[in-house]
Amino acid sequence: MRKAERLFEIVQLLRRVGGPLSAEKIAQELGSSKRSVYRDVAALMAQDIPIRGEAGIGYVLEKGFDMPPLMLTSDELDAAVLGAHWVASRGEPDLAKAALNFLAKVEVVVPERLRGHVLEPATSIAPVVPVFEAVNSSLLRNAIRTHRKITLVYEGGSGIRTERVIWPVLLGYRDAGRILAAWCELRSSFRYFRTDRMISADVLEQRIPEHSLTLRARWRAAMDEERAIYANQPEEGV
Numbered sequence: 001m002r003k004a005e006r007l008f009e010i011v012q013l014l015r016r017v018g019g020p021l022s023a024e025k026i027a028q029e030l031g032s033s034k035r036s037v038y039r040d041v042a043a044l045m046a047q048d049i050p051i052r053g054e055a056g057i058g059y060v061l062e063k064g065f066d067m068p069p070l071m072l073t074s075d076e077l078d079a080a081v082l083g084a085h086w087v088a089s090r091g092e093p094d095l096a097k098a099a100l101n102f103l104a105k106v107e108v109v110v111p112e113r114l115r116g117h118v119l120e121p122a123t124s125i126a127p128v129v130p131v132f133e134a135v136n137s138s139l140l141r142n143a144i145r146t147h148r149k150i151t152l153v154y155e156g157g158s159g160i161r162t163e164r165v166i167w168p169v170l171l172g173y174r175d176a177g178r179i180l181a182a183w184c185e186l187r188s189s190f191r192y193f194r195t196d197r198m199i200s201a202d203v204l205e206q207r208i209p210e211h212s213l214t215l216r217a218r219w220r221a222a223m224d225e226e227r228a229i230y231a232n233q234p235e236e237g238v
Helices: 003-017 023-030 034-046 074-090 093-109 137-146 212-231
Strands: 051-054 058-061 148-155 161-173 178-184 189-194 198-207
Touching: 003 023, 003 034, 003 058, 023 034, 023 058, 034 051, 074 093, 093 137, 137 148, 137 161, 137 178, 137 198, 161 189, 161 212, 178 212, 189 212
Parallel strands: none
Antiparallel strands: 051 058, 148 161, 148 198, 161 178, 178 189
16 A cells, blocks of 8 residues: 555544544554554644544544545545446436536546546446436425425326425435435325426425424334335235
8 A cells, every 4th residue: 555545544544433543453454564653643743634642542633624635546436436427327407417517527636547537437337218307306406405395296106196295305316217205295194206207396485394304314214114014024925
């Protein structure tokens, strides 16, 4: 491992642990010696990285420290590029454009030795046929961020249209289309709405009368309950 990579990994370890970490533990994580750790930590401190060392306790990274941007490993860069290409091919126009802009910015700022990860990635995304959606998903994302209700005209699988007021929780992305998880005032329960079946959607000025973290926690609990019920159902023929 190069020295620059070791220095970066030490900072990441201290950030992740959040508490004191001994030189011995750091050496074990990096596969190096304690003497190398002492030298590397001294080099970091000489660069004004806010690391405190206490005898018998270990090293601590002070809170509020931010790493320089885009100090990425090869695998991290591959992951970011792969994710951006997935969004560019499957996201709504606003998000797809943002993904392409992200790739262009990454290409400019990454070191020369890593530029091939962006220009000639080792991964690819299978093409998909776009699904027509009358409602722009950026509207749904904005409602989630601003914690506002939505009036939704929705066509179910039977072809019947209903008008509902929903509290959006999360927008899930799939290979083809998206699904909005929301609390439905009409059904008094959490429901899932396919964006390709949405006829229209309007974000209301009225805010959701429940804290976003509380709402999301209730949704997760409902999901866990559904999974438990499904897991306990006997298999056919048993």
